[in-house]
Amino acid sequence: MLIFLPIALSLALEFIIPSSKLSLKMLLLTMGVGLFFFIVLRLFLPTAWIYPEAETMIRVRHEVAYLLHAREWQKKPLLILEGSSATEYGINGRALEQMLAQRGIEATVIEFSLPGANHLERLFMLQLFLEELGKKHREELARAPTILMSEVFDSYDQDMLYLFKKEAYSLRTIQWLHPWNAFLAWKMASVNKVQENAFFRWRLLEHAFLNYFCVGIFSSLEPLNYQKKMNPFSPLSGKKRTFDYIKTEEEFKRSLLSPPKKIGMTIPSAGWQLYYQELYQELGGLCHSLVFYALPTLELQRRAYQFAFAQHHPFTTTFLGPPSLDFMNMLLHQENWFDGVHPTGTGAILFTEWLAEEIATHWSEILATQWRMLNTE
Amino acid sequence: MIFTTLPFLFFLLVVLGVYWILPSDRWRHPFLFVANFFFYGWWNWKFTALLFIVILIAYGAGRFLEQVPSRFQKPIMMGACTLLLGILGYFKYTNFFLESIHLAFKKMGGTLGWTTFKIILPAGISFYIFQAISYVVTVYRQKLVAEESLIRLGVYLSFFPHLVAGPIIHAPTFLPQLHEKRLFDAPFFIEGCRKFALGFLYKAVFADHLAAVINPIFDHLQEQSVWRIFGGCLGFYGQIYFDFAGYSLMAIGVAQLLGYTLPENFHFPYRATSLIDFWHRWHISLSMWLRDYLYIPLGGNRCSLPRNYTNIIITMFLGGLWHGASWNFLLWGGLHGVALCLNHAWRTLSNYKEEKILEKNLFYTVGAWLLTQGVVFLCWIPFRAARWSDTFYIFHTWYLCLSDFMSRCLHHSLPILNIPPFPWLLVIAPLLFDTAINGNDQLKKSFQWNSSLGLCLAITLALLGGLLFMHTAAVNFIYFQF
Structure with missing residues (x-):
């Protein structure tokens, strides 16, 4: 029914004709007042009203609902996982919670990951999470031992706007690039010097503008109560059409004979450091610890990056991974891999078990290492 | 840009x-x-x-x-x-x-x-x-x-x-x-703003939302049901109008902001009750160009009847080719050429003056409108379809559906209308309101409201509303490719 609003506006433009008193001053004044009211109104509109159908929004609401229904979550450690498709397809948050319980750790696990979600989109999910949680629960969150777990993945870590070019102008990209995130993206891209395209800055500005003005509810012509259901864990099956498992396995086995290659990139990158400073500003007061984790991968370059990251991660954080060779050997079966990074459903169980084991092993270290303003020295 | x-x-x-x-x-x-x-x-x-x-x-x-x-x-x-x-x-x-x-x-x-x-x-x-x-x-x-x-x-x-x-x-x-x-003339400038705002609604809201609905249908034609294909074609019938008329209105509006007048390019073409009338309302500037620099130099209508019809068909063929280098556009132009000849022949046979009298008859008008718009609708199919095979596939699917419907009727069993979920309102409502209400001059005269402040408010709300409602994925104007 929302379509009738623009229709009514088009009718008004056709049916209203000016009387003799028409002046430019009147038009400019009306436009100025209209714009002012809109800008002010937009500032106070909750994001949930604006983008109710966004994948990020649905995921966040799902996880918030799960958290608030968990028994005495305020008294237990809370693990907040944030990641891209590697986490989305590789880690089952609910299963991880049970596996941790079997290892004697009573914790609640919530997961903010989406395929193709770069750091800034994950930041947006965390911002939404805090907004959805409300003031009262945010205070409870600060009191509980909350642990933020962040995925380590070379493509995303090196380019804070990874996949932005490909996903530009999609509703999802417009949602996470609100003016503040667009500003951060601008800063991060400038220090990383990844994007050299002259139109890149225009695009960021345009996305921020679209974010502010093309209020999602209207731009998708969907009613306010529209809600998609989303399963927080979406296991993959089969294998990617372009993925040659045999060849990848051979290459991987061959690489075990020689030490990981040196990689030609700065770790951590300047943009990455800026991002974690920003993340600290947003969540530092609420989260006790920051943990990085590197999930199993068959791609040699990524694994090399994980090893290098293990050497350079900030000392105020804990690092889990990379998976040992024994574990990787256990994973070397075709049915476990969708491609070199993403596991199938069976592989995901093993990935989750590995993460649970890593957390249990390093539990005391995780609790003891308090997240402070990032120092990369 | x-x-x-x-x-x-x-x-x-x-x-x-x-x-x-x-x-x-x-x-x-x-x-x-x-x-x-x-x-x-x-x-x-x-x-x-x-x-x-x-x-x-x-x-x-x-x-x-x-x-x-x-x-x-x-x-x-x-x-x-x-x-x-x-x-x-x-x-x-x-x-x-x-x-x-x-x-x-x-x-x-x-x-x-x-x-x-x-x-x-x-x-x-x-x-x-x-x-x-x-x-x-x-x-x-x-x-x-x-x-x-x-x-x-x-x-x-x-x-x-x-x-x-x-x-x-x-x-x-x-x-x-x-x-x-x-x-600088303020009323002229504000009229430019009005046209721009209206064009903006047409393009950014109506046409782009329709594009989002119909593009996946035409991209995966073989996977669609007959109703979805029909909905997609109807959606394109609306999309191409709102896209092009919207762009033209914005262009005319921007020219007015600079103090220049550009002629009207669309005049509610979906109100046309004949193909001749349609081409006086659709892409008027192209119709006039083709008339002045192609049809008349070819001999126009100051020649024998067969030659006149040949001139019409050649003009429309080349008009089709102007739209794009594809056999589909040629087919589209050719179909319009033949339909225009039939329209001219009907006028000659029925004596045009008599037809004018008949036009006052409601049944005649409705029948003529349905026939005209039916032809226009069917001609848009080869225009939109990426390949000839897609055009034939659409017509073949409809033919099968229609023959099934007829056979059920003949066997006295009720045909099952299994209409799948589809945004019909989005496809139909803007077209219906624009054609039936905005395009009705009598209605406009009866219900017009004289208010400068009202107009300024309408322009402001339309521009802001256009921003709020615009489809976020940038969609190029269809006519850019031509």
Whole structure:
């Protein structure tokens, strides 16, 4: 029914004709007042009203609902996982919670990951999470031992706007690039010097503008109560059409004979450091610890990056991974891999078990290492 | 630069500000000339050279035509037009003809050694080339004095509001305006804002939302049910109108903001009750161009009836080819040509005056409207379908569905109408309101509201509403490709 609003506006433009008193001053004044009211109104509109159908929004609401229904979550450690498709397809948050319980750790696990979600989109999910949680629960969150777990993945870590070019102008990209995130993206891209395209800055500005003005509810012509259901864990099956498992396995086995290659990139990158400073500003007061984790991968370059990251991660954080060779050997079966990074459903169980084991092993270290303003020295 | 994007908003604000601050046309015309090239170069700066060459050809031809004796004028006009059509042909039709020859050889079992070229089609080339031809021919016909100033001619040919998607402006309509002093006129400026706001709603809200619904249907045609295909075709019937009429309205509006008048390009074409009427309402500037520079030179209707019909079909065929280098567009033009001939034949047979009387009959009007719009609707299918096979697939699916429906009716069993979920309201409501209410002059006269403040509010709300409702994924104007 929302379509009738623009229709009514088009009718008004056709049916209203000016009387003799028409002046430019009147038009400019009306436009100025209209714009002012809109800008002010937009500032106070909750994001949930604006983008109710966004994948990020649905995921966040799902996880918030799960958290608030968990028994005495305020008294237990809370693990907040944030990641891209590697986490989305590789880690089952609910299963991880049970596996941790079997290892004697009573914790609640919530997961903010989406395929193709770069750091800034994950930041947006965390911002939404805090907004959805409300003031009262945010205070409870600060009191509980909350642990933020962040995925380590070379493509995303090196380019804070990874996949932005490909996903530009999609509703999802417009949602996470609100003016503040667009500003951060601008800063991060400038220090990383990844994007050299002259139109890149225009695009960021345009996305921020679209974010502010093309209020999602209207731009998708969907009613306010529209809600998609989303399963927080979406296991993959089969294998990617372009993925040659045999060849990848051979290459991987061959690489075990020689030490990981040196990689030609700065770790951590300047943009990455800026991002974690920003993340600290947003969540530092609420989260006790920051943990990085590197999930199993068959791609040699990524694994090399994980090893290098293990050497350079900030000392105020804990690092889990990379998976040992024994574990990787256990994973070397075709049915476990969708491609070199993403596991199938069976592989995901093993990935989750590995993460649970890593957390249990390093539990005391995780609790003891308090997240402070990032120092990369 | 697309009208519905942020760079254009900034560009427009700067151009408007500087343009009206400049003291006279002596400064404004060079400024507009530069702004036009900046606008065009934003897409691909390399093609500004092509635009400049077209301007030079038109300017040179015009100046020559005035200075040489009359016996040399026709060869000069023909030479300039051939050169301009050659440029258009190279960029737009080379690969089409090469591919067609390849295909023909392949069908005959042979192969050719050469392949197609990598040619990028410059945006709006069909529009500015046609305008350049219009200028040269008009000067040749001595209906217009050749323009002395290269800058002024350049402003006419490259005027950014209509540069990439029309309307096609005939030289006598626009060039004289460049000789008159432009004074800021607030009501005229505000009328420009109104047209821009209306066009913005048409394009950014109606057309782009329809595109989001119908593009996946045409992309995966084989997976769609018969109803979804019908919905997709109906959606395109609306999309192409809102897209192109919206762009034209925005172009006319922007021109008015700069103090220039561009002629109307669409006049509620889906109200037409005959094909002849439809072509007086749809893409009026192209219809007029084809009439003045193709149909009339071919002989028009001042010849025998068969020749007249041949002229109509040739004109519409070439009109179809103008839209794009594809057999689908040729088919679309050809179908319209044949339908127009039938329309003319009907008028001749039924005696047009009698038909006028009949038009007052409601049943006649409704029947004529259904028939006209049915033909227009069916003709849009080859226009939208990517391949011939898709066009045939759509018609074949409908044929099967219709025959099933008929056989069920004949066997006295109730046909099952299994209509899948589809945004019918989005497809039908904007078209219905625009055609039935906005296009009804009587209704407008009866219910019009005189209020300057009301109009200012409506413009503001439409612009803000357009922003709120606009489809976020940037969708190019359909007519950019032509």
